[in-house]
Amino acid sequence: MLVLVLGADGYIGFPYLIGLCSRNHDVIGVDNLKRRTLVSKVGGKSVTRIYEPYERERAVNEYFNGEYRFVFGDVTDYHFLYCLIKTEEPDAIVNLAQIPSAPYSMRDIRCATETVINNELGTLNLLFALKNIDKTIPVVQLATLGEYGYVNWGELPEGFMEIEYKGRKDVVPVPKQPSSFYHCSKVNMTTFTIFATSIWDLKFTEIYQGVVYGVSLFEEIDQRLYTRFDIDADGFGTVINRFTAQAVINHPLTVYGKGFQKRGYLSIKDSIQALTLAIEKPPKENYRAINQFSETFRLNELAEIVKNVAKELGYNIEIEHLPNPRVEVEDEHEYNPVNKTLKELGFKQTQSIEDEIRETIQIIEQFKHRIRRELLIPKITWC
């Protein structure tokens, strides 16, 4: 089928479209290259060397059966998005075109506004375009597990929950408790999407994803096929990737606060496996919610895992606790999101977190001269 990937130049978007092309799907990838600009703005750069969109396009077309075409464009431009969908008639659409950084959104009013406008208007435009063109095209859209907040519930449901209130039962959207303006923007995307899909009979899957880590989709055959790998603490580097970068330059692993923060995690391989299942198996309902992660860990556990894997590879790294720049629960707490739907779709974790981290370290070792030490320590605080 022909898949339109919005956000095709991002950390997940690029390997995802490679995965689709390797499965003989054709792909049109859209991006405004904003992620590249924003990483430069916060003083970072991708640890892996990344290639220009046309070089990436050529590389994908050299190695895979599915045809790949890159289109420069901005999903916050309704006219652009409408015309593209109208002309190309994709069989499915994946919306990954979001600014994904919590600390970036907390920098100042401009960064908060930029995040909110980019993420929310992209979603609004997509909803209206499909209403006006073809309501049956299935869409997979990236949400985040962080929308729910880190509540002390026995179990965190997928999208909706049956609650009891004063003796009555009802099924309601899970109440959202976001912890940054980025997370707020994702909650708001969900609010728009639940509303619009219900009245317009659209077919959306929202992926409440955990934190993604790793760099390798499969044994890399060409450097042009590497995805980006960000490690900046104030922007786009998420925790495991930052730890692995710290390991290869002999920098202590920096845990924020007490380190009991528990989250869902999955490798980039598994993220793409899951997103592919979601697109190849569209929902019957108007709105399907999938909690997407392989395992849950506390920060302290992750630091130990990275430390141990790094040790096998010859790195002797300390773990250091920094004052927490975020406002979040860092004491012992429960965290148990359901991931029933993903398993029903046939999802299986590809390999252990230790193997994934080993592979990641081995790949980024060759790029270690590109890691800027001063970017590994956060400066942006929540308050």
Next chain:
Amino acid sequence: MLVLVLGADGYIGFPYLIGLCSRNHDVIGVDNLKRRTLVSKVGGKSVTRIYEPYERERAVNEYFNGEYRFVFGDVTDYHFLYCLIKTEEPDAIVNLAQIPSAPYSMRDIRCATETVINNELGTLNLLFALKNIDKTIPVVQLATLGEYGYVNWGELPEGFMEIEYKGRKDVVPVPKQPSSFYHCSKVNMTTFTIFATSIWDLKFTEIYQGVVYGVSLFEEIDQRLYTRFDIDADGFGTVINRFTAQAVINHPLTVYGKGFQKRGYLSIKDSIQALTLAIEKPPKENYRAINQFSETFRLNELAEIVKNVAKELGYNIEIEHLPNPRVEVEDEHEYNPVNKTLKELGFKQTQSIEDEIRETIQIIEQFKHRIRRELLIPKITWC
């Protein structure tokens, strides 16, 4: 005290600041006059004749002790809002600067986007400005009862609720089930506000308000003090006001669908009474939620009330059911929002709905030549 009123030219904003000045508060009123433009855009105009901002300013200063100053400006411009608050050092702020129309937000992608950007960025800017200038200034911000949706619960709580889920109890924000992009934008304002007030220790009251009706604040002493009165079905005319306009031109009262839709209502007098209580009695907590309404009615009941009051005044009006342009529950349903906080603050309904509607009809009779008949029938549909 000095109160900064954002949205000072609106239906509620203008009589609200008059009320404040009559209670010896000084007021700075900010508006970009967008409501005037938008009503023109949808083909409407205020039934009451409304005056230019400087004429309104002069009239307020002629009659009341509190000093009133109008400032033209846009709350979506952070720099403007920041400088104003920094310079004027208000004792309290009221944020009414929203585009308040559900049908307008459903017209097309441009109107949805305009509503979302205006309402959400105004809120974001206000949150950041207070974080950066003075966290202790209390803010009263307009939300809507419509954020909760029209759920079949025994009771609809204020802002937060204790739920039971799989045997565990927790207090969570009431799950939101908005029914237009306008309502989504209000939900999103709430999402930003709950998050930011909690981490930054701000003092916000959000007013989950019902549908406001009526035109008179007190016996009007000067036509320049009238607020606007919109009756356009596709924009800014809410139901009771539209019914009263229909009555005075002998147009059938148009009920959408079966007419069992039940909502909370309050008169403009009572809205202002309640908003004044909220600003004069600021909260101790960072985020206070108030459900603001006097009574609940079904559409059919309202139509009967307006029909009967109009009959006393010599109008023989029919009730007509139109196909419902909205997607909403129109069968018999429960609707019972709590309004505990408002009563605790000392709120009392000023007069009966019948008396309020009688007064409204008597005022707008003198403007009946300004009512455009064709604006009373909705053309915008939800789907």
